[in-house]
Amino acid sequence: MLAKRIIPCLDVTAGRVVKGVSFVELRDAGDPVEIARRYDDQGADELTFLDITASSDDRGIIFRIIEKVAEQVFIPLTVGGGVREVGDVRNLLNAGADKVSINTSAVVNPQLVADASARYGSQCIVVAIDAKQVQPGKWEVFTHGGRKATGLDAVEWAQKMQTLGAGEILLTSMDQDGQKKGFDLALTRAVTDALEIPVIASGGVGNLQHLADGVKIGGADAVLAASIFHFGEYTVQQAKQYMAQQGIEVRL
Amino acid sequence: MVDIAVVDYGMGNLRSVQQAVRKVAPGANIIVTGEPDVIASAARVVFPGQGAAPDCMREIRARHLDRVIAGVVREGKPFLGICMGLQVLFEHSEEGDTPCLGLFQGPVKRFASGLLDAQGNKLKVPHMGWNRVHHGDHPLWAGIAQDARFYFVHSYHVQPRDAGLVQATSDYPQPFVCAVARDNLFAVQFHPEKSAAAGLQLLQNFVNWNPL
Numbered sequence: 289m290l291a292k293r294i295i296p297c298l299d300v301t302a303g304r305v306v307k308g309v310s311f312v313e314l315r316d317a318g319d320p321v322e323i324a325r326r327y328d329d330q331g332a333d334e335l336t337f338l339d340i341t342a343s344s345d346d347r348g349i350i351f352r353i354i355e356k357v358a359e360q361v362f363i364p365l366t367v368g369g370g371v372r373e374v375g376d377v378r379n380l381l382n383a384g385a386d387k388v389s390i391n392t393s394a395v396v397n398p399q400l401v402a403d404a405s406a407r408y409g410s411q412c413i414v415v416a417i418d419a420k421q422v423q424p425g426k427w428e429v430f431t432h433g434g435r436k437a438t439g440l441d442a443v444e445w446a447q448k449m450q451t452l453g454a455g456e457i458l459l460t461s462m463d464q465d466g467q468k469k470g471f472d473l474a475l476t477r478a479v480t481d482a483l484e485i486p487v488i489a490s491g492g493v494g495n496l497q498h499l500a501d502g503v504k505i506g507g508a509d510a511v512l513a514a515s516i517f518h519f520g521e522y523t524v525q526q527a528k529q530y531m532a533q534q535g536i537e538v539r540l
Numbered sequence: 541m542v543d544i545a546v547v548d549y550g551m552g553n554l555r556s557v558q559q560a561v562r563k564v565a566p567g568a569n570i571i572v573t574g575e576p577d578v579i580a581s582a583a584r585v586v587f588p589g590q591g592a593a594p595d596c597m598r599e600i601r602a603r604h605l606d607r608v609i610a611g612v613v614r615e616g617k618p619f620l621g622i623c624m625g626l627q628v629l630f631e632h633s634e635e636g637d638t639p640c641l642g643l644f645q646g647p648v649k650r651f652a653s654g655l656l657d658a659q660g661n662k663l664k665v666p667h668m669g670w671n672r673v674h675h676g677d678h679p680l681w682a683g684i685a686q687d688a689r690f691y692f693v694h695s696y697h698v699q700p701r702d703a704g705l706v707q708a709t710s711d712y713p714q715p716f717v718c719a720v721a722r723d724n725l726f727a728v729q730f731h732p733e734k735s736a737a738a739g740l741q742l743l744q745n746f747v748n749w750n751p752l
Contacts, residue, residue: 289657289711291670291689328736333670333691362560364691364734381553386734408553409591411666411693455666455693484653486664507661509669539670539689 293333293510317518330524339369358384391416405453461491468494476506496530543568545582560733589624594636621727675708690730
């Protein structure tokens with residue numbers, strides 16, 4: 289059967305992989321190409337790169353990184369951050385990305401999701417949703433790295449993105465992100481149950497049980513984590529073995 | 541002399557395919573092209589494809605690639621279809637009610653929605669991720685473990701009328717055909733260029749393949 293995917297996430301700025309707690313206190317985790325190769329060797333199912341560069345001057349760096357990674361790593365590569373128009377999608381695909389993740393721009397201009405998926409196929413369009421709980425069982429979409437409320441309901445927004453042509457949803461809990469206390473499982477379950485397309489759970493992984501819970505309780509099709517892998521707490525292989533012991537189908 | 545042509549008909553990104561073929565055939569002259577003459581002159585042809593069937597078929601016909609593909613296949617050159625490059629070889633796709641190339645008999649059907657896995661979770665469409673491939677003994681499977689996992693992303697699957705063409709199946713949750721072959725033609729639903737070591741091995745086998 290189809291394996292649940294484990295996806296290490298590399299936040300990249302100024303040519304380095306970094307990780308912070310709720311977007312502050314960035315800590316250097318190393319060279320992105322080197323880290324990508326290491327995760328590939330460990331059996332990662334995909335890799336996600338988020339360009340968190342603030343300055344538009346440095347936007348070219350991510351292309352060179354993706355080009356280098358794509359020459360050496362033959363698993364799916366997703367790239368997001370700062371994607372504003374169909375031309376940005378094209379440039380990232382040409383650099384070697386297999387999927388492009390759209391976040392803030394999907395809210396600003398939902399037609400971008402429709403246009404990009406019509407042009408390149410929904411298989412390469414991921415819509416990233418950053419959500420915060422506003423009341424029990426209710427989550428709101430935030431943009432601009434979690435700073436800006438949109439008034440949109442996360443579940444309804446995910447459904448709309450599916451209708452417009454998203455091939456996959458990358459769902460991050462802003463409440464849990466960087467906290468290492470586990471995914472927002474209720475949010476994950478609510479979104480995955482509402483959709484036909486796969487959902488990647490993100491935000492809050494601190495140990496291997498959290499990954500397993502994302503699949504078993506949250507119903508996620510894939511789980512994304514950053515710091516537990518970057519700083520050597522666990523390898524991807526260990527994560528997969530742990531999940532397999534819990535009866536989860538993984539690619540070993 | 542073009543050793544390997546990767547057919548470009550404007551449907552999706554071919555960079556990954558090109559990179560992976562280069563990796564397994566470092567000395568070969570590999571060209572990504574939509575030019576019928578260049579494709580016809582190549583010793584081997586890789587035929588990828590992404591996106592929706594109606595768009596793919598429209599582009600293939602607009603660029604007169606239907607005739608070129610038929611010619612390559614007739615001449616006995618090794619031909620590898622990938623993803624949509626498998627589906628459009630069949631007669632008809634349910635996606636947009638699209639007549640296809642008809643090199644293989646049978647339809648292309650959508651996965652049923654609303655199916656559940658053993659844990660009661662919804663089986664998502666597209667079928668996206670790494671699934672086990674149960675394969676036969678065609679030379680393109682040389683060195684690839686039985687039930688090795690390959691990376692898939694698709695919502696439709698082929699149903700060949702001739703069961704003898706089937707070279708591999710996978711399960712979602714029912715068995716579906718994920719590779720077919722006839723003579724010099726081999727085509728797969730998954731993405732060998734994104735399937736790590738197993739995928740590179742299949743591409744290597746294709747580059748070395750000399751169909752009789």
